[in-house]
Amino acid sequence: MREFLSRLAAVCVLLSPLAxxxxxxxxxxxxxxxxxxxxxxxxxxxxxxxxxxxxxxxPDLAWPRFVVKSYTRVASYxxxxxxxxxxxLQGEDPPRGGGQPVRGEQRQTFVMxxxxxxxxxxxxxxxxxxxxxxxQLQLWTTPHGVVKAAIANKATLQGRVISFVVPGKFRVKxxxxxxxxxxxxxxxxxxxVLGDVPVEIRYSDYKxxxxxxxxxxxxxxxxxxxxxxxxxxxxxxxxxxxxxxxEPIRQTPTPYARVxxxxxxxxxxxxxxxxxxxxLIEMKDxxxxxxxxxxxxxxxxxxxxxxxxxxxxxxKYVVATHHHFDHSGGLRAIAxxxxxxxxxxxxxxxxxKALAAPASVSPDRLAKSGKKGTVEGMRDxxxxxxxxxxxxxxHIAGNTHHSGLIMAYLxxxxxxxEADAYTPLAPNAPAPPAVNPFSVNLAENIKRxxxxxxxxxxxxxxxxxxxxxxxAIGHHH
Ligand SMILES: [Zn+2]
Numbered sequence: 001m002r003e004f005l006s007r008l009a010a011v012c013v014l015l016s017p018l019a020x021x022x023x024x025x026x027x028x029x030x031x032x033x034x035x036x037x038x039x040x041x042x043x044x045x046x047x048x049x050x051x052x053x054x055x056x057x058x059p060d061l062a063w064p065r066f067v068v069k070s071y072t073r074v075a076s077y078x079x080x081x082x083x084x085x086x087x088x089l090q091g092e093d094p095p096r097g098g099g100q101p102v103r104g105e106q107r108q109t110f111v112m113x114x115x116x117x118x119x120x121x122x123x124x125x126x127x128x129x130x131x132x133x134x135x136q137l138q139l140w141t142t143p144h145g146v147v148k149a150a151i152a153n154k155a156t157l158q159g160r161v162i163s164f165v166v167p168g169k170f171r172v173k174x175x176x177x178x179x180x181x182x183x184x185x186x187x188x189x190x191x192x193v194l195g196d197v198p199v200e201i202r203y204s205d206y207k208x209x210x211x212x213x214x215x216x217x218x219x220x221x222x223x224x225x226x227x228x229x230x231x232x233x234x235x236x237x238x239x240x241x242x243x244x245x246x247e248p249i250r251q252t253p254t255p256y257a258r259v260x261x262x263x264x265x266x267x268x269x270x271x272x273x274x275x276x277x278x279x280l281i282e283m284k285d286x287x288x289x290x291x292x293x294x295x296x297x298x299x300x301x302x303x304x305x306x307x308x309x310x311x312x313x314x315x316k317y318v319v320a321t322h323h324h325f326d327h328s329g330g331l332r333a334i335a336x337x338x339x340x341x342x343x344x345x346x347x348x349x350x351x352x353k354a355l356a357a358p359a360s361v362s363p364d365r366l367a368k369s370g371k372k373g374t375v376e377g378m379r380d381x382x383x384x385x386x387x388x389x390x391x392x393x394x395h396i397a398g399n400t401h402h403s404g405l406i407m408a409y410l411x412x413x414x415x416x417x418e419a420d421a422y423t424p425l426a427p428n429a430p431a432p433p434a435v436n437p438f439s440v441n442l443a444e445n446i447k448r449x450x451x452x453x454x455x456x457x458x459x460x461x462x463x464x465x466x467x468x469x470x471x472a473i474g475h476h477h
Contacts (some may be wrong), residue, residue, distance in 0.1 A: 003085040007131070008185050013080060016213045023071060024207045025157065025159075025160060025176060025180055026157065027147070027150055027151060027155055027162060029180050030147055030150075030162065030176050030180045030181075030182070031147050032180075033176075033179055033180035033181055033213065034143060034144055034147055034180075034181060034212070034213050035211065035212045035213060036144045036147040036148060036198055036212075037051070038211075038212070038237070038238075039074040039144045039212055039237050039238065040076070040077060040078050040238050041044040041075060041077060041078070041237075041238055041239055041240075041241050042074075042075050042076065042142065042144060042212070042214075042235065042236070042237050042238070042239065043072065043073065043074045043075075043235070043236045043239035044072070044073055044214065044232050044234065044235045044236070045070065045071060045072040045073070045232065045233065046070075046071055046216075046230050046231045046232040046233045047068055047069060047070055047071060047230070047231060048068050048071065048084070048228065048229045048230040048231050049066065049067055049068055049091060049226075049228075049229050050065075050066050050071075050088065050227065050228045050229075050230075051063035051064060051065050051066065051225065051226050051227050051228070051343065052064045052066065052097065052098055052099035052209065053222045053225075053227055053325070054098075054101075054193065054223075054324055054325025054326065055097050055098025055099050055239055055325070056097050056098075056225075057096040057097040057400070057401075057402060057403055058081065058346055058402070058403045058404065059129060059323050059346065059347055059349070059350030060350075061097075062225045062226060062385065063097075063222075063225050063226070064091070064092050064095075064096065064097035064098065064099055064100060065091035066088040066089065066090060066091040066092075066099070066102065066106075067088060067089040067091045068086055068087070068088045068230070069087045069089060069105065069229075070085075070086065070087045071084070071085075071086050071230060072084070072085045072086075073085075073142075074239060074241050075139050075142050075145060075241075076241035076243055077139070077142075077145055077148050077250050079114065079241065079243040080112075080113075080118045080136075080139055080140075081111070081112060081113040081114070081115055081139075081209065081241055081243035082110075082111070082112045082113075082135050082136075082138060082139040083109070083110070083111045083112075083241070083242075084108075084109065084110045084111075085107075085108070085109050086106075086107070086108045086109075086406075087105050087106070087107055087108075088102065088105070088106050088108065089104070089105060089106070090102040090103075091104060091470065092350045094400060094437075095437070096400045096401075097400075097401065097402070098324050098326075098401065098402075098420065100400075100401070100439065101236065101244075101434075101436070103433060103434060106174075106230065107450075110128075110131065110135065112131075112132060112135035112136060112138075112139065113243040113244070113245050114243075114245070114423070115132065115248050116250070116253075117129055117130075117132040117135050118245075118246070118247045118249045119131075120369070122370045125246045125248055125249055126275075127248075127249050127252045127255045129253070129254070129255065129256070130192070130256070130294060130295055132328070133169050133170065133189055133190060134141065134189060135364075136166075136170075136474040137169070137170045137172075137187055137199065139191050139398045139399065140166070140170075140172070141174075141185045141187055141199070141201055141225060142438055143174060143181075143182050143203055143213070143214060143215060144212070146162075146172065146174045146182055147182065148199050149164065149166070149172065149175075150162045150164050150172075150174065153165065153166055159176070160175055160176050160177075161173050161175050161400065162175075162176065167191075168361070168362045169189070169190075169361070169362070170187050170188060170189045170190075170361060171187065171361060172185065172186075172187045173185070173186045173187070179206070181203075181206050181213055181215075182201070182203055183202065183203055183204065183215075184201070184202050184203070185199070185202075185203075186198070186199075186200055187199040187200075187201075187359060188360075188361055188365070190359060190361045190362035191223075191268070191325075192294065192295040192296065192325065192329030192330070192332065192364075193323075193325045193329050193331070193332070193354050193358075194223060194354055194357055195332070195354070195357030195358050195359035195360075195364070195367065196357065196358055196359060196360055196361055197222065197223050198221075198222075198223065198224060199220070199221070199222050200220065200221045201218065201220045201418070202217075202218070202219045202220075203215035203217070203218060204216075204217040204219075205217045209234075209235035209236075209237070210235065210236065210237050211237065211439075212235070212237045214232065215232070216231060216232045216233070217230075217231060217232075218230040218232065230301075240283060241467060246248070254297065255274050255275075256274055256294055256297045256298040257297060257298075257300075257301045258273040258274055258301070259271050259272075259273045259274075259301050259302060259304075259305040259307060260272050260273035261309065262463065264279075264413070264415055264455065264457065264463065265410070265413040265415060266340055267281065267282035268280070268281055268282070268410065268415060269309055269387070269463050270414055270457050270463055271302055271305055271306075272462075274294075274298070275294075275460065276291070276293035276294055276298070276326060276455070276459060276460060277293075277325075277458070277459045277460065277461075278290060278291045278292065278293065278302050278325065278459070279291070279417045279457050279459075280306055280309060280310070280390070280409075281283075281391055281410070282310050282313065282389075283313075283316075283384075283386045283388075284386040284387070284389075285313060285386070285388055286314050286315065286316035286317075286325045286386060287306060287310050287313050287314070287315050287316070288315070288317045288318075288319065288384060288391060289302070289306065289315050289317070289318045289319070289334065289339070289458050290317065290318075290321070290408045290417045290459075291318075291319065291320065291321055291327060291330075291387075291417075291419065292318050292320070292328075292329075292330030292333065292334045293326060293327050293328070293329060293330050293459070294326060294329045294330055294332050295333075296330065296332070296333045296364050296453045297334075297367050298330050299329075299330030299331075299333030299334055299365075300333060300365075302330065303315075303334070303337065304332070315334070315337065315339045316339065316340065316344050317339065317340050317341075317342075317384065318331065318334045318335075318339050318340070318341050318342070319342050319343075319346065319393060319406070319408055320341050320342065320343040320351060321405060321406055321418070321419040321420075321459065322343075322344070322401075322402040322404055322405045322406070322419065322420070323343070323346075323347040323349060323350050323351060323354075323402075323404070324402065324420070327420075327459065328351065328354070329440055331351065331354070331355065331373075332354070332355060332359075332364055332365065332366035332373070333364065333365040334365060334367035335355050335366055335371060335372075335373030335374070336365040336366040336368075336371055336373075338371065340374045340375070340376055341355070341373060341374065341375045341376070342375075342376050342377075342378060342382065343375060343376075343377060343378070343404070343406070344377065344378060344379070344395060344404030344405070344406050345378065345379055345404065346402075346403050346404025347377075347404045348375050348377035351373075352373070352397070353376045355372060355373030355375065356372045356373065377408070378393060378395075379395065380394070380395045380397070381393065381394055383394070387456070387458060389410070389412065390410070390411055390412065391408055391409070391410055392408070392409040392410075392411065393406050393407070393408055394406060394407055394408075394409055394445070394449060394451075396418070396421055396441065396442060396445050397445060397448075398441055398444075398445075399438055399442070399445075400437060400438065400441070401420050401421060401438045402420070405419070405420070405421065407419075407421070407442075407445075409449075409451055409453070411451075411452065414453055414454035414455065415454070415455050415457060416446070416451065416453045416455070416456050416457065416466075417457040417459070418442060418456065418458060418459065419458070419459035420458070420459070421438045421439060421441065421442035421459070422436070422438070422439040422442050422458060422469050422472065423458055423460040423461045424456070424458055424461045424462055424464045424468055424469075424472070425461075425472075426461075427462075435472070435473050435474055436472070436473070439469060439472055439473050440473050442469065443469060443470065443473055446466075449450070453466045454466060456468070456469060
């Protein structure tokens with residue numbers, strides 16, 4: 001004990017300048033050190049690398065990397081609003097995983113204002129309420145935003161750690177350094193696939209920019225893999241912010257609730273209406289759902305449609321084409337209905353863990369049900385049949401979009417359901433500058449497996465005859 005005390009004393013002597021500051025730490029002194037009170041908005045720009053969260057080639061690999069040539073974020077703490085404008089280039093060679101391939105420069109704009117979130121692509125705005133909480137978290141974990149949010153949410157202070165909760169949205173811990181500057185954020189947010197997702201941000205190398213303190217080095221991880229590494233070169237406090245919500249966004253507050261149904265064959269339906277589709281296949285005494293994308297809200301709308309189309313048969317299986325978050329975000333809700341998930345072995349352990357994960361920040365349907373979900377794996381092929389209809393689940397081998405991508409093939413109906421290997425363009429869209437390697441690979445797999453396909457039901461986009469795939473990859477039959 002005495003030895004411990006003398007060691008402690010030695011440590012205190014070494015750290016005495018810091019220890020003196022630590023005694024002064026209060027949320028007010030952090031606000032003062034950051035000069036946060038006078039910052040109503042802030043714009044910062046730089047460059048670095050970012051990573052496509054939830055789009056890894058296999059569940060055990062890091063998120064795919066991109067080179068960020070330019071990055072500008074405008075954060076308004078009064079509206080509140082956030083706008084990110086990026087220009088990025090492909091960072092993986094060869095391109096593996098989602099968000100690929102990127103040819104040349106890709107421009108991206110992500111916006112949040114109040115309770116609306118949307119993306120801008122050229123002249124088009126697309127509602128993305130699925131990203132709302134993450135963007136709100138991004139705003140309230142910026143170096144100045146976190147101080148304001150701490151004050152607004154009656155944060156507590158323990159040592160150098162400021163903690164607060166925005167109920168139903170996120171939990172945040174912010175650690176301050178010896179100068180009372182925010183150096184680390186540890187947040188937990190709700191996530192459609194992961195339940196609770198950890199978000200960590202590190203701020204370092206603080207400098208003075210126009211009278212406010214700002215960290216030129218920003219590093220962020222989401223779900224324990226790197227998400228952003230940014231070097232900030234320019235900071236403008238109190239920059240102007242256009243936080244107006246475009247009319248089409250205001251008019252589409254719940255895009256995931258819209259389900260449009262097309263009958264493809266007797267007992268086979270295509271469920272579309274938004275950015276992600278599903279397929280429903282009726283068997284003798286049950287139905288099979290192929291894909292439950294996005295989130296609880298989408299899954300609830302798809303479930304309601306399934307029950308309208310086939311009221312008397314339970315869903316026995318949901319086929320998960322791959323683990324990418326946009327495609328697997330509705331699995332938790334379907335698992336809450338005691339439906340067994342079928343996925344490639346590559347995804348099995350990941351999906352089992354995801355379905356068993358807690359959702360404590362914002363309890364979802366699965367968390368409320370208390371169920372853990374069941375996942376059955378498969379390798380090259382699994383056949384589901386009831387004697388009248390056959391559904392073949394097949395691995396799309398060698399596809400660089402994902403190592404464990406599966407498709408559903410109905411031999412009698414000559415229908416193929418696939419995700420991300422081939423996404424048909426809009427009917428009058430100009431031909432892309434280069435052929436998509438994922439689509440070339442899909443065509444090779446169709447040939448290798450000798451599949452007789454008439455129609456493709458893509459899980460993005462519209463139903464097309466197989467000739468469209470051949471045309472897209474440059475084979476004209
Ligand atoms: Zn994907």
